[in-house]
Amino acid sequence: MVSLAEGEVVYRAGEATRAFYVVAEGLVALSAVRRGEDHESELRVAGKGASFGEEATAFGARSATATARASSRLCEVPAHVFQRAAARSGKAEVAERLERILRRAATRDLLHTMAFARALDPEDVDVLLDAARYQRFERGQPVYREGDPSTDLFLVADGMIQIQTDDGERLRVRAYLGRGDFFGDAEIEAGSPRLTSAVASGPSLLVTIDARTFRGISARHPELFGALRRIALDQQAAQRGVVGRAAQNATQHAFRDLYRLKVARSLLVIDLETCVRCGHCAWGCAELHGEARIVRRGDKMVARVEARSEAPRSLLLPNSCQHCENPSCMIDCPTGAIGREPDGEVFIREALCTGCGACAKACPWDNIQMATRPAEASRPAGGAYPDVAVKCDLCRGYEGPACVQVCPTGSIFRMNPSEELADVRDLVLGGSTARAAVQERVASSAGLVVGGAIAGAAIGVVGLIMHARGLWHADAGLGGAAGVLAAVGFVLLVLYAVPKRLVRLWMRKRGGDETAEPRAPVASRVRPQLAVHLALGLVTTGLVFAHAPVYPIAPSTAGGALRLVFLASALVGGLSAFGYLVIPRRMARIERSAALPEDFSAARRDLVDRLYREVSGKSDLVKRIFEKILVPFAMSTFGPLLLLASGRTLRQEEQALRARIDRVLEGRGKERLAGLDGLVRIVVELRALTAQRLLLRLLRVGLPLHILTFGMAMALLVVHVAAVMKR
Known part of the structure; x- marks a missing residue:
């Protein structure tokens, strides 16, 4: 029984359905914005003995908003309880008639949400x-x-x-x-x-x-x-x-699978224009749970995320549970092992899971996997059940998902597409609820790095001038103090790597009851550390210049060698940071779908197979174009570099290649070009695949060199400090 004060809302239009209601006392009004109108209208009023919300027995969401017209008492009947009771009652005819009555009432309310229904007689x-x-x-x-x-x-x-x-x-x-x-x-x-x-x-x-x-x-x-x-x-x-x-902005856009985006309530998204393909998200998930619950493969789309940018972004939807509005996996689970929090988080109770795999088969997006049950995991009563269903539960029990918190560039985040993907929101909801918090965090991180660059440059320039005038010395005064501060900076720079590797220590547990209230959105906790690391590296570089004169360049001492190796490390680190800023954007422009390094060989074989299958059965003209233009285009040695230099997207490259073919044909044979566009798409993808592999190597080469040179610098620092202490 539910008691309501006058004006209190029972449910709102669009919310998920769980129960229908019978009015015991009072009045409840149903209202909605009718299709074809722009204002809310009252559909009907349910009085004592009347039911409402019958769509819970038939449909997936509320068609209207229910509001208490006066102080009321309602009997709330959970739909699944009603359906089980009807099925077990043994009175099939009565149960079937009741369901028909409820479905008819739900359909009547749905019809009344249409503006034209005003003209219809009862x-x-x-x-x-x-x-x-x-x-x-x-x-x-x-x-x-x-x-x-x-x-x-x-x-x-x-x-x-x-x-x-x-x-x-x-x-x-x-x-x-x-x-x-x-x-x-x-x-x-x-x-x-x-x-x-x-x-x-x-x-x-x-x-x-x-x-x-x-x-x-x-x-x-x-x-x-x-x-x-x-x-x-x-x-x-x-x-x-x-x-x-x-x-206009995409080869694949948000509407390729609009249904998925409409039903998702917490979709995991990777911004490919800032993602450096380091895999830290999957590593952090595996560190916390023993097995990664995210696979960095999935659909790519281009859409506007207002909380991140006004321009469309290239986004990857990796394989990870999206916590649907009405989860198919939960419906098909025979033991009730899959539960759902009031705020929409879908989770699996290991103690009830028998490893039957029904949920994995039911998920349309393959976001549930079957895994070997850990030895310490709880097991259902009455059986060994070696397997258990595994999926993302948003790191239930923690303040936020590990994958989001460990991303060094803040590229991975969770969102409700119907509210935060501008194109989907415009189509589905029509309102704006985007947050600007991410933009503010990005701006603050950039400001910190710029501030570090200015401070480091100022310190370095002053040091160079003072050393040139003979006013500072490396072993005394401000020059010596700069050396001490530079040594401290070295140590702090090393400490940057520690928190990244200790996920379990700094992942904060949720306090109290996990179901008490929804969790606030979380952001990367490693991204600010990266910004601090870059700013500190710039300041430390300035201190190195302030500590000792530039000349002589030759490393005649441990201190001179230290300076050269550190500057080399700083240069590699700076170039890597610049690459992190530039390369992901360029990669996102030429990716049809995001691929892992181990996928490239198979992807190339698949494209070549598709190319020769597609050309089979085409006209002689298309085959000549294939031989004279398309094959040389795909096999060109410098083609990938030309694609990168041009800055074109895949679509723009396809248009350029098609324009080149049209110039050669001079308007002839248009009626014999069926299937040419498909071949053009494939050869452009072949060229782009090589360019992607090149860019990925550039992304990955900088970090090992930076670590190697900085390790050498740390060793030389120890030698240099020891030599100074002996004097």
């Missing part, structure tokens, strides 16, 4: 409900295909539907439809076959109404088709603006 609504059939479609399953007969009208009750056409070479998305959207009416009105295809982007529930019933209602309400058409056109125009804006 009798018309009843006719629609009587004719309604319910169909479930799995991810990727077609609702209908282009050219099929137009026999039904559809209403999306849950999930997402993609309307698309096939232009011969690729699919083109025309619209994305979500809860409350009608489709299929245009062909019914025209009496024509389907002009487009409709495919389920994710598990979807559709309310189907046969064309004859709908035509009968529209005959009594001639404005009905017009109202539906206006709503659809307005929605599609808005979507074209969002999708078109994103497509």
Whole structure:
């Protein structure tokens, strides 16, 4: 039983459904912004004995907001409890009738969220409900295909539907439809076959109404088709603006798998334009959990993340649990081992997991793996069960995910795509909730490095001038003090590597009850250390110049050798930092998908195989272009360097190559070029793959050299200090 004061909200539109309610006392009003309108309207009022929120038994999310009109007492009935009770009651007919009544009520509320429903009489609504059939479609399953007969009208009750056409070479998305959207009416009105295809982007529930019933209602309400058409056109125009804006900046954009982004509540994202491919995120996860729960492979997309940049960013979605709004894994778990916190975190109870693998099969994105159960892990009663399901639980029990906190460049973060990916938010929610905290942290880190550069340069210049005038000496006064401070700087620079390797020691536990309140977003705790390390290195370099004169350059003493080796180490470190700043951005421009070093050989073989499969069966003209232009382009020795020097993206490189082919053809043979664009994409990827491998080597060569030279400098520092102490 739930008691509510007047004005208190029971639930809001769009929230996940868990229960329906029966009013014991008082009044509860249901309201929503109807499709086609821009203001909230009251749909109905539930009084004593009436139920509401019935969508919990059928659909995935609330269609309206429920607010207590007066002081009220409600009976809250969890949907899964109702369904289990109905199944176990032994009264199948009664249970089935109850479910039909609840589903009909939920569909009625869903229909009332449409603006055109105002024009329908109660009798018309009843006719629609009587004719309604319910169909479930799995991810990727077609609702209908282009050219099929137009026999039904559809209403999306849950999930997402993609309307698309096939232009011969690729699919083109025309619209994305979500809860409350009608489709299929245009062909019914025209009496024509389907002009487009409709495919389920994710598990979807559709309310189907046969064309004859709908035509009968529209005959009594001639404005009905017009109202539906206006709503659809307005929605599609808005979507074209969002999708078109994103497509201009990307070869792959946020709408490649919009359903995934819509249902995710905590999506792990790597900003490829700042990621240095060090693998520290996976290493930190493995250090904390014994086995990494993140795989640095996944889909790449380009989208605007307002909390990081106004410009579109190249993002990698690595394989890691995204804590869905309605997790498929939790539904399919036979033992209830998968739980969900009130703030949406999905976790696995090892003590209940039997290792059956149902959750791993149910996850559409392969974010759950089966692993050998650790010896110390708790086991279900009544069996050994050697395997256990493993997935990211956001480092449950800690203040935040380890992968986020150990990233040295702050490139990896968790987010709610529907709120923080600007393109998805514009399409799904239409509001702005992005945070600016990340931008502030990035700005403060950059300011620290710039400050260190200014301080180091000032100290070094003053030292050089004073030594040149004979006013400072290396073994006394301010010159000697600069040497002592430089030695301290050496030690502090070494300490930078310590926290990175001791993840277990500084990962803070959550205090008290883990389910008490949602955790605040966390940021990298290593990134500020990197900024301090760079700033300290710059200041220490200035102190080295202030400690001893530049000449003689020859390392005639341990001190002279120390100075040369340290300056070499500082130079390598500075170049590495510059490479960290520049190379990831260039790599992101030429990656179709982010690859690990061990993936390059297999990726090249796959591209070559695809290339020769694609050219098979093409016209003689395409084969000649393949032989004379495309193969030399792909095999060019300096081609990867030219691609890097040009600064072009993959799409721009494809356009440049296609323009070159068009110049050679001079407008001839256009009708015989089918399939050429696919070959162009493959050869550009082959050239880019070599460039990626080169850039990755440049990223990785600097750190070992920096460590080696700094280790030599530390050894020489010990010798130098010992020699000074003997004097």
